Amino acid sequence: MDFALSDEQEALVDAEHAWLTKNDPLVRLRESPEGKAPRLSPVEVRHLTESGLIGLLTAEIGGTHVDLAVLVEEHGRSCSPIPLAELAVAARLLDLLHHPLRGDAESAAEIVLPALGSLERSALHAEVDGRTLTLNGTTGPATGLADATHILITCVTTSGSEVAVVLPVAAVTIRTLRTLDLTRSWSVVELNTTVQADQWFNLSTGTVAFVHDELTVYRSLDALGAARRLVDTTVGYARQRTQFDRPIASFQAIKHHCANMALSTETSRAALWAAAVALDGDADNRGRAVSAAAAFAGEGTSTTAQIALQVHGGIGFTWEHDLHLLLRRIKVDELVDGSVSFHRRRLVTA
Incomplete structure (x- = not known):
């Protein structure tokens, strides 16, 4: 491409x-x-x-x-x-x-955020009885829900139809999670509610899968951005840190580490851009492009974070250094909206 x-x-x-x-x-x-x-x-x-x-x-x-x-x-x-x-x-x-x-x-007058069932082992259940929609269970983890005014639930019902409903936060229970990520708030929505006909909408078949694919790509792109910063930080640190009166950037092993990190981020970006292009109109290849990019970038960004920590050594473990914040963010991104193993399995069956 x-x-x-x-x-x-x-x-x-x-x-x-x-x-x-x-x-x-x-x-x-x-x-x-x-x-x-x-x-x-x-x-x-x-x-x-x-x-x-x-x-x-x-x-x-x-x-x-x-x-x-x-x-x-x-x-x-x-x-x-x-x-x-x-x-x-x-x-x-x-x-x-x-x-x-x-x-x-x-216009941000209202903060509306989407919430869906988890891609793996969803605990969100929806059932249509006549003109009434009943929602039960828990959505997958989502970021920013602590600031939301409304939650946009999209899901597949027990009959196979796809529906959407917008609920004010007062009508649901938002449970805040404690995660590795210290840079964002993470929550799940707990539902036990019945919605009347004028409050929910039917969706076209495939809409929920498309939203899952969107969020998968953007979660991986978020991790890519953090990994890209780690590459810049690690290269800068290697040029300044000295051992045996020489910058450690002059050591062959460190050069290889930095080169591998840079290669991983650039190839991950190419895969994720291809997935974004597929979201814009390549319906036939969208699922494969998304899962291929998510699996490749998920492993690549996580490995980049681990190498960055190895090159930094002891300072990378300190609370004051930004490295651990970026690493934590990447590790959470790796697991939300489908793990690497999930997307590899999806590719095998595609």
């Missing part, structure tokens, strides 16, 4: 990089009380409102999944707590459903 970013996409990512550099999420994380999960700040909410990024995938703006992909990678690199991909995916669905909240969600 011959693929390169357009001038507009380059400008888009440069602008977001500049904003994230100015409003460094890790600086705010370091200043917050220890053990407190990051929440969206007024500055971040204002940025979402003014930039219009939430509505990127809606018909009005007409952006592509590749446009969103480069932005999500940048947010992963910065360890941003903003669930940008999730907000954009929810806004696309609300637009598709012509839901009354679609305008408010795109």
Whole structure:
């Protein structure tokens, strides 16, 4: 595939990089009380409102999944707590459903986030009885739910139909999780509710699978961004750290480590961009492209994090260094929205 970013996409990512550099999420994380999960700040909410990024995938703006992909990678690199991909995916669905909240969600007046059953061993059950929808069980882990005003549930019912329902957070139970990731809040939605006919929507067959594929790609792109930062950090550290009066970057073993990290991130990016292109219109190859990219990038970014820790040595284990925050984020990304082994199994049966 011959693929390169357009001038507009380059400008888009440069602008977001500049904003994230100015409003460094890790600086705010370091200043917050220890053990407190990051929440969206007024500055971040204002940025979402003014930039219009939430509505990127809606018909009005007409952006592509590749446009969103480069932005999500940048947010992963910065360890941003903003669930940008999730907000954009929810806004696309609300637009598709012509839901009354679609305008408010795109302007961040309302924060609507998607929640689905886990790809592996889903504990979310939905049943349609006449014109009534009953939801029971627990969704898969999702980030940013602590800041949501509404939850967009999409699922496959026991009869095989696909449905969506938008619920205010007051109508559900959001259970916060303790995870390795200290840079974002993670939660699940616990459901035991009945929804009347005018409150839920039928979806086209395959919609839920498409949303799963979207979130899978963006989770991997988030990890890629963090891995890319680790490559830059590790190369910089190797040039400064000396042993035997020589920078360790001059040692062949360290050179090989850094080269392998760089190769892994670049090839992972190529695979994930190909998956983003498939999301934009290659329905026949979408599932294979998504799982191939998720499996390859999942293993690659995790290995990159482990090598970065090895090159840094003892300093990489310290609380004060950013390395452990990036590593933790990557390891959680590796497990959410389908593990490496899940996507490899999916490829075998595709």
